[in-house]
Amino acid sequence: MWDSIVRATALNNTIRVSAVVTTKLTNEASLRHQTFPVATAALGRVMSAALLLTWGLKGEGAITVRVFGDGPLGGIIADANTEGEVRGYVQNPHVDLPLNNRGKLDVGGGVGGGNLYITKDIGLKEAYTGSIPLVSGEIGEDIASYLTRSEQIPSLVSLGVLVNPDFSVEASGGIIIQVLPDTPEEVLEKIEENTAKLKPISTLVKEGNGPKELIALYLQGIDINYLEEKPVNFRCKCSEDRIKNILVSLGKEELKDMIKKEGKGEITCHFCNEIYTLSKTELEDILENI
Ligand SMILES: [Zn+2]
Known part of the structure; x- marks a missing residue:
């Protein structure tokens, strides 16, 4: 399966959703930076988020996501553009931590407390940067909190990366669902109900679900209008x-x-x-x- 991003809307544009599979590009980033699993998971989640946030940007628009926590990973930075190109790095790639109490890679522990910065460059002279304090350092919750607080749009964000024992990436992907004001309460309940029943997003990607299938699973029972699908890649602008x-x-x-x-x-x-x-x-x- 190729890495790709899909955008869609539902219910007369009151719901907008974007899902991405980033398994190959996260693996490439991991190989380039020789990351250990916790760093791989953190970087993969941040790169997926940057790609998902390019929604609505036009032309040469770009998003930079910077996570600055006081944990052992140090800063994590990724930027993505409307061409589906993303690049990123983590300050300390060789961080080794025990699994957290849910048996998962401890991204929150690796990131620690600090701030999340999101820069939106829409091709004007000055880019806009917003920031919030990190909620958990798990990235997904932090991005959701940013969207809810800075953009006043309630958002569901799920990001996940599965790393194999040999440090290669088994699965990586994410989804952002944004619910605009005036959406009927029962629709929100339906999405929450769907989400609660689903396996973690990294497992869904591992099982072979592409971005379109992910959207269909999260929005089960709701009419979806798919807009576009395009490939995403790790690509750096250096030369x-x-x-x-x-x-x-x-x-x-x-x-x-x-x-x-x-x-x-x-x-x-x-x-x-x-x-x-x-x-x-x-x-x-x-x-x-x-
Ligand atoms: Zn480069």
Whole structure:
């Protein structure tokens, strides 16, 4: 099954829902950053959330989700765009924690207490950033609290990642259901009833349910209007040109120092862990053109 995102509405647009399967891209992020299971689960959930939140953005819009807790994982950052591209990293990928009291990867314990920041870039000069204190650090609840408090839209958010004993990703995905004002009470009750009966979302993905099937399960008994499905991928915007621009911004003195001390430039992209190596001649070329 390919990773993809599906958006839909229901009941004359009073419910909007978006579901995503991110198993392959979370596995790629895990391999790139060599994450241990708790870090894999946290990063997978944050990347799924970033993709789901691109709902309604147009053109070159993008979402950045930043989770800054005081737990051992440190910061977790992911950004996603309307092309279905996402990238992300976790500050401390090698965190090992015992399972929590529900027998699950302890993402909340790894994240700790702190704040969640969501930046919406809709292509204007200034991006909008909203923040809330973390509720549990489990990410899903935190995103739901953000949407309910900042955007005043009651939201159900479920995010999950299953990691195999060999650290590969077995399943990863998520769903956001937003209920606009004026939705009849019995519809809300129906969604809550459906949700309570369902297995955890990572299990549903493991069992082979794609985003469309996930939406159908959560909104069982409600007419759904599917809007679009598109693939999602781990993709970083870094390139040799961008790295060269970063070197230019370091300034002459620092570049001279790098050439003198190291004889080459080695820059690692935080987001994808790609290492760019520039030779002494390349560094000297950049220096000449500053
Ligand atoms: Zn990169």
